[in-house]
Amino acid sequence: MFTLEMAPADGSGPLPFLPGQFNMLYAFGIGEAPISISGDPSRPERLVHTIRSVGAVTKALCRMKRGDLVGVRGPFGTHWPVEEAEGKDVVLVAGGLGLVPLRPALYALLARSKSYGNIALLYGTRTPQDVLYDRDLALWQKRPDFQLEVTVDAAGPDWRGHAGLVTKFIPRLRFDPRRSVAMVCGPEIMMRFTLWELLQRGLGPENIFLSMERNMKCGVGLCGHCQFGPFFVCKDGPVFPFERIKDWFEKQEV
Secondary structure (H helix, E strand, O other): OEEEEEOOOOOOOOOOOOOOOEEEEEEOOOEEEEEEOOOOOOOOOOEEEEEOOOOHHHHHHHOOOOOOOOEEEEEEOOOOOOOOOOOOEEEEEEEHHHHHHHHHHHHHHHHOHHHOOOEEEEEEEOOHHHOOOHHHHHHHHOOOOOEEEEEEOOOOOOOOOEEOOHHHHHHHOOOOHHHEEEEEEOOHHHHHHHHHHHHHOOOOHHHEEEEOOOOOOOOOOOOOOOEEOOEEHHHHOOEEEHHHHHHHHOOOOO
16 A cells, blocks of 8 residues: 655646545556545645555556656546535445545545534454554544544454444444435445445435445546446446445345
């Protein structure tokens, strides 16, 4: 895992984006890949992307040094309903790398926390070594206006936090389901069980939003790699209200 912070090579103006959107990053001579924006939307003079090195493009990006050039197309896609959630409780549930696209939403929410009710983040990873943004988490943990719960699937004796599947801790979150918005990102199996728990708590499917980041390739809905039922994730998503995709989300192998 690594984080790239970029600025325009020509010194041009800000690069605005909305929480939940992504860019297509191009490693010259190798190819491009869709990468979620993970920075603070109030600081559009910098583009920040947290990337896992797993393929040719991301490995090439990982080898970048200060001053190297990266091609950028974007931003693309739909966004988290940060403004629409004003006056409501907001619940964020992230699994593993799912914290990356949720991080800009957290920055935006916490910058204007008085405009919302309770704000809570439940974040789960496989091991303590997989926890992202530990400095951010340490700062957020101190805020009296924010509930943060971090859990891992497995840990050694030195771990002092929660252990167990992320869905196990949803009952601990403070929110009124009658006036709440939930934002969820992580592995699909984790999102399925999270959805069930949130629906059991009384949230309506129209108030639960998911980021469906699967197999995006072109970013503009032409190649078909990210087709999800009648939708193209890169163009119609990646953020969807569950109400819109529930008939397809519940089908296996779609």
